[in-house]
């Protein structure tokens with residue numbers, strides 16, 4: 001998504017040609033290296049993202065070039081697109097995408113913000129978390145699974161008739177991107193837990209906790225995308241998948 005916005009909205013705002021931008025995405029995920037090459041993630045033949053580095057590779061580069069992280073001057077991110085809400089930051093942990101989406105869902109349904117932006121039911125280390133939440137007059141069933149085995153089990157229950165879940169978050173990696181394939185190899189469970197804890201601590205401290213109050217997001221929709229699910233946002237921010245082969249389980 002960020003790649004698509006850089007090569008479209010950012011390029012137009014800064015009067016740059018998309019083909020003259022080289023965009024590098026640093027991710028906790030080895031699968032993003034494949035995703036970068038997907039035809040669906042190009043616009044007029046130009047890739048949304050030109051290269052993907054995993055966090056592990058970034059750490060190697062930092063060591064290779066003897067970069068002293070402790071003594072680097074902090075810098076603000078470039079704008080536009082430079083402001084991040086903590087709703088986006090907690091995406092890194094299992095349950096984070098769900099919690100971020102529910103914060104905005106709550107505001108859209110009730111017209112008010114949540115008093116406390118914490119949804120304990122979708123937090124924690126379990127491979128499956130479920131909750132039934134009352135938002136306004138709506139009872140919303142949600143499920144969060146991480147690890148594809150958990151996803152399989154849940155989908156089987158749904159195939160067999162479960163109909164109390166309206167919204168599901170699936171993370172392929174157990175624990176979410178904090179334990180992604182691009183992260184340090186052989187991370188101990190303690191390290192994964194501490195990454196999860198850090199993300200929630202960041203969320204606790206930050207002032208913008210919902211994406212719909214992020215000035216960068218508001219600006220993008222006002223100036224460029226129109227509204228969520230507009231034709232332009234579909235074109236740039238959504239994708240489709242086709243079945244390639246059957247995996248025998």
Ligand code: SF4
Nearest residue numbers: 029171172173177180
């Ligand atoms: S959960 Fe794993 S596979 Fe999915 S985006 Fe995160 S790191 Fe990649």
